[in-house]
Amino acid sequence: MTQPFLKIEGLKRQFPQAGQPNPDPVFEDVHFGIERGQFVCVLGHSGCGKTTILNILAGLDEATAGHVIMDGREVRGPSLDRGVVFQSHALMPWLSALKNVEFAVRSRHPEWTREQVRAHAVKYLEMVHLGHAIDKKPAELSGGMKQRVGIARAFSIEPKMLLLDEPFGALDALTRGSIQSELIGIVEATKQTVFMITHDVDEAILLADRIVLMTNGPRAKIAEIVVNPMPRPRDRETLHQQPEFYPLRNHLVDFLVKRSRAFAPGADWDPKNPPLVYPGAPARAAA
């Protein structure tokens, strides 16, 4: 069996708690893999440890046990190989949109000339349709525009993998939709490998090839990995007309409202190899 591009093995995270020598881990026994070019979403309730997993993948946090291997090498600390889009955009408010992206480009390519850095940064800002606002400070940008600068910054370093922590959580539905479409376009063009956290079932269906379902914490686990049967690129306009859409959606919603709380693994459930499920697959066969 070939190794996946990114491999997470036996991951566990305990946060020290006052007066408790052995506190409940946020999650444990987390195993899964991501293939090159795959778009993977993690779906789970608030507090189950999604951000914690992402921080460990980014190298910003350390696991209590287990490890992460990317492209044959263990992840130890942050790296330019993994671009991060933070939940709270994390733009530097004293820099314009362009300078924020240039800061990242300069970090990636210290040897480049000023013109090269600028041209590269502008290219990525134009990719998220912000060519007209490059000289604006974050305070002068709308929430959606700030998030797009964050995305341009993460893409501009051309990382091997992109990590997105609920990047659209704070946006209204309309803005969210248009940035999702932009993201699909860029990911298609760059063949980027993406790991993304979301609360939103429809967002997961639209973007993800695989949807990792996490049970509620503490001691959260990966219940199963849902395979999105609908082929890429998916289009938000026509998505819901496809026969697999509702079976898939119902399966995910059902997990979130019922099974995530009282997850009762069957006898053959193996945390090292969470089951792949194909909801809606028979629907296409029948259609």
Added chain:
Amino acid sequence: MTRNKPWLAPLLSVLFFALFVGVWYLATSTTAAPVAGPAVDPEYAALLGAEAATGGQSAMPGPGEVAAKIWEHVLDPFYDRGTNDKGLGIQIGYSIARVLAGYLLAALVAIPLGFLIGMSPLVYKALDPFIQILKPISPLAWMPLALYTIKDSGISAIFVIFICSLWPMLVNTAFGVASVRREWLNVARTLEVKPIRRAFLVILPAAAPTILTGMRISIGIAWLVIVAAEMLVGGTGIGYFVWNEWNNLSITNIITAILLIGLVGMLLDHLLAWVARAISWRE
């Protein structure tokens, strides 16, 4: 209301000023009224000099006299007729030079040191008790120690300015650096930014508004302290001038100097406020 009448506030200011000058004029002219009052003891007059001999009138000058005096100083600010008789421009120049020297030295020490303290929670905790004790000491309390060890009165004054400017800048820099948002530091970490570049391009701009607040507090304190310090060490400077004019009983000169001290203090504060605005950022 004030929005569509922007001239209202300045007009009121002028009015208040006129009122103040009017009251001042009346108050000082009535003391001169009892001409037939008790004659000034000639011996007392001889002791206190010519000004006292003219009676109450010149002890507290009216606005006209002060205005004339100010005009006199404006016309010739840089004259130098020996140790005790130098122009106001020269004296204030000495004071500004001392404040700037002490202040800049303090900034040179406080900002890098505050940076280090702010970066390390351990050093922050370890140095905190010292800072807590040293900070509330009146800078003038250092003066004898400074005079004893440094021996030079001019440098001692600069040292006192240095000490009093140090703490606000140190404390604010350390605080500003320690409270830089975790998310910006995380951005720098994921971009593998080297420590020096991170210090100058992330931490410094993030902490700059807090540091500038400290610098603004410091310049205010330094300007307050220089007058007192110069009264103590003597020789030159606006503080010495005020003290010397008190010995000459020239209230007009003292009032002129007081106005000048206020004016320069305001300019220094505005200068730093302007810098603070230039480096501040909005979220």
